[in-house]
Amino acid sequence: xxxxxxxxxxxxxxxxxxxxxxxxxxxxxxxxxxxxxxxxxxxxxxxxxxxxxxxxxxxxxxxxxxxxxxxxxxxxxxxxxxxxxxxxxxxx
Amino acid sequence: xxxxxxxxxxxxxxxxxxxxxxxxxxxxxxxxxxxxxxxxxxxxxxxxxxxxxxxxxxxxxxxxxxxxxxxxxxxxxxxxxxxxxxxxxxxxxxxxxxxxxxxxxxxxxxxxxxxxxxxxxxxxxxxxxxxxxxxxxxxxxxxxxxxxxxxxxxxxxxxxxxxxxxxxxxxxxxxxxxxxxxxxxxxxxxxxxxxxxxxxxxxxxxxxxxxxxxxxxxxxxxxxxxxxxxxxxxxxxxxxxxxxxxxxxxxxxxxxx
Numbered sequence: 001x002x003x004x005x006x007x008x009x010x011x012x013x014x015x016x017x018x019x020x021x022x023x024x025x026x027x028x029x030x031x032x033x034x035x036x037x038x039x040x041x042x043x044x045x046x047x048x049x050x051x052x053x054x055x056x057x058x059x060x061x062x063x064x065x066x067x068x069x070x071x072x073x074x075x076x077x078x079x080x081x082x083x084x085x086x087x088x089x090x091x092x
Numbered sequence: 093x094x095x096x097x098x099x100x101x102x103x104x105x106x107x108x109x110x111x112x113x114x115x116x117x118x119x120x121x122x123x124x125x126x127x128x129x130x131x132x133x134x135x136x137x138x139x140x141x142x143x144x145x146x147x148x149x150x151x152x153x154x155x156x157x158x159x160x161x162x163x164x165x166x167x168x169x170x171x172x173x174x175x176x177x178x179x180x181x182x183x184x185x186x187x188x189x190x191x192x193x194x195x196x197x198x199x200x201x202x203x204x205x206x207x208x209x210x211x212x213x214x215x216x217x218x219x220x221x222x223x224x225x226x227x228x229x230x231x232x233x234x235x236x237x238x239x240x241x242x243x244x245x246x247x248x249x250x251x252x253x254x255x256x257x258x259x260x261x262x263x264x265x266x267x268x269x270x271x272x273x274x275x276x277x278x279x280x281x282x283x284x285x286x287x288x289x290x291x292x293x294x295x296x297x298x299x300x301x302x303x304x305x306x307x308x309x310x311x312x313x314x315x316x317x318x319x320x321x322x323x324x325x326x327x328x329x330x331x332x333x334x335x336x337x338x339x340x341x342x343x344x345x346x347x348x349x
Contacts, residue, residue, distance in 0.1 A: 057141060058184040091113060
């Protein structure tokens with residue numbers, strides 16, 4: 001297995017010794033911010049991200065724009081996105 | 093005394109006691125206190141979920157939105173922009189257009205910033221929100237909020253969490269005579285008699301959080317508040333006697349020896 005190069009771009013593929021990777025499975029790792037915390041993820045949709053984090057969000061906002069629940073599966077996340085995942089807590 | 097239901101924008105409310113869900117020990121205690129209060133409106137706040145602790149529970153697993161009307165607040169918002177942002181997130185997360193709008197002006201008193209509150213009320217009302225603004229006990233502001241599209245007004249009895257009771261009952265009375273809409277006293281109620289005072293003035297409902305959650309026995313206090321609100325409402329509807337300086341005998345003189 002060959003992994004590399006680059007910090008955010010990982011090429012994963014099978015190669016024989018001395019052979020070039022000819023058909024790599026390319027997985028892009030993005031750096032995004034979720035609830036103020038820097039995070040690296042391979043997930044490209046909100047549905048994927050919240051599943052990865054094991055969350056049940058009340059609402060999701062990406063770069064200050066609310067994403068409707070029905071769009072969680074299709075909304076594409078991109079490098080540098082700032083995601084807010086909120087829910088109801090106790091309050092007066 | 094039948095058919096004394098509170099209705100706001102077509103929404104019928106079973107109880108005139110509304111309760112908050114902050115400051116409880118845990119969600120179980122919250123649920124028990126809400127149950128004991130008989131309230132059907134429960135306020136909640138919008139906050140970031142903890143992305144590292146997956147086990148942190150969900151309030152709505154304990155407070156069933158099918159059983160209670162969830163009233164999200166914009167607590168902690170000091171600007172119009174923040175209040176709008178939280179209100180919109182709340183509507184996305186919630187099940188209705190109800191919003192308890194707070195635009196706070198000062199950290200120490202948590203008094204509302206009424207200028208910001210007016211702006212935010214106007215914008216959210218236009219977006220179809222049922223805006224219930226937490227406001228000062230100023231009748232002119234209350235009127236302006238109604239003009240801006242509020243569905244009701246929620247004047248403070250006293251600062252949030254202070255337990256000082258209804259500090260200016262005369263202002264609350266003037267607000268009741270000024271606005272042609274429900275008036276819900278929000279904040280300051282410290283014990284059952286405070287809640288009764290608010291209701292005896294003619295207020296349409298009372299919202300209590302700290303007064304219940306902060307009591308030594310929150311479940312017992314929730315029940316006390318429930319009865320106080322019912323008693324206060326009944327007394328208001330019954331019409332109290334006029335206060336007089338001197339005595340009038342209750343027992344007849346006729347037939348005395």
